[in-house]
Amino acid sequence: MLNEALNAVIMGLVEGVTEFLPVSSTGHLLLMDELLKFKGPEGNVFEIVIQFGAILAVVALYFSRLWHVALEAPKSAEARRFITVVLLAFLPAIVIGAAAHDFIKTVLFNPMVVAVSLIVGGFAMIYIEEHAPAPDTTSVETMSYKTALLIGLAQCLAMIPGVSRSGATIMGALALKVERKTAAEFSFFLSIPTMAAATVYDLYKNMAHLTADDGEIIAIGFVVSFFAALVVVKTFINFIGKHGFMPFAWYRIALGAVAVGALIAR
Numbered sequence: 001m002l003n004e005a006l007n008a009v010i011m012g013l014v015e016g017v018t019e020f021l022p023v024s025s026t027g028h029l030l031l032m033d034e035l036l037k038f039k040g041p042e043g044n045v046f047e048i049v050i051q052f053g054a055i056l057a058v059v060a061l062y063f064s065r066l067w068h069v070a071l072e073a074p075k076s077a078e079a080r081r082f083i084t085v086v087l088l089a090f091l092p093a094i095v096i097g098a099a100a101h102d103f104i105k106t107v108l109f110n111p112m113v114v115a116v117s118l119i120v121g122g123f124a125m126i127y128i129e130e131h132a133p134a135p136d137t138t139s140v141e142t143m144s145y146k147t148a149l150l151i152g153l154a155q156c157l158a159m160i161p162g163v164s165r166s167g168a169t170i171m172g173a174l175a176l177k178v179e180r181k182t183a184a185e186f187s188f189f190l191s192i193p194t195m196a197a198a199t200v201y202d203l204y205k206n207m208a209h210l211t212a213d214d215g216e217i218i219a220i221g222f223v224v225s226f227f228a229a230l231v232v233v234k235t236f237i238n239f240i241g242k243h244g245f246m247p248f249a250w251y252r253i254a255l256g257a258v259a260v261g262a263l264i265a266r
Contacts, residue, residue: 004217007038012050012221016228019054020236022125022167022248027114030161031259034111045206046218052199053222057229058188078141085143089152090193096156104159112263117162118256125249128171135179140186147176155190184237
């Protein structure tokens with residue numbers, strides 16, 4: 001149990017650090033599963049649920065803004081538009097995620113898919129960084145419904161482990177003329193309903209297989225990922241403002257190449 005708890009701490013740290021970086025937290029968790037020989041609850045429930053711990057860090061850090069939107073919604077068109085664009089972007093994930101859930105878990109959740117996705121996603125990020133059009137959307141409140149829906153469709157690419165939910169949404173937003181800081185913040189806000197739904201759905205699908213020990217392991221990873229993500233979210237936006245996304249793209253390509261080599265050689 002002690003070894004499993006230590007592995008849960010490591011996995012929680014990896015999740016919290018990578019959830020909001022465009023490097024694929026799910027991909028990193030699956031590779032860590034392989035490296036640590038970590039055997040969590042059935043159906044990758046651990047890997048999904050601890051992601052929601054990281055998402056709660058966004059709720060904590062942006063609580064005043066989210067609370068303001070909730071209070072102002074009845075009387076403010078801007079607040080209502082904020083809620084509408086987030087929910088509209090969330091819609092494709094509900095439909096596609098529910099329809100493809102079993103296929104994703106049984107076919108795509110494997111290290112080689114992760115490794116290849118990391119490499120392909122890295123090159124895609126480089127291309128978008130170099131060719132993204134000039135932005136014309138500078139706040140979530142002024143985002144068009146069409147743009148929100150297209151970002152939501154881009155998010156669905158992240159159902160392939162290794163693609164990165166934040167990477168897909170941010171890169172999609174940049175390609176759709178959304179300013180960098182707004183793209184990152186919208187990705188954060190969109191993560192709240194997306195990961196809440198994924199967590200509830202996975203717990204529901206696997207509840208019969210979970211034990212008390214599973215609950216303890218999940219709780220450890222959940223708490224660690226929350227606090228790790230608090231640190232990362234605070235620094236991420238400042239970092240991309242100075243350095244852009246190229247460092248993450250090359251990191252993805254390097255990690256993916258090492259992973260492919262290791263998986264072929266084993």
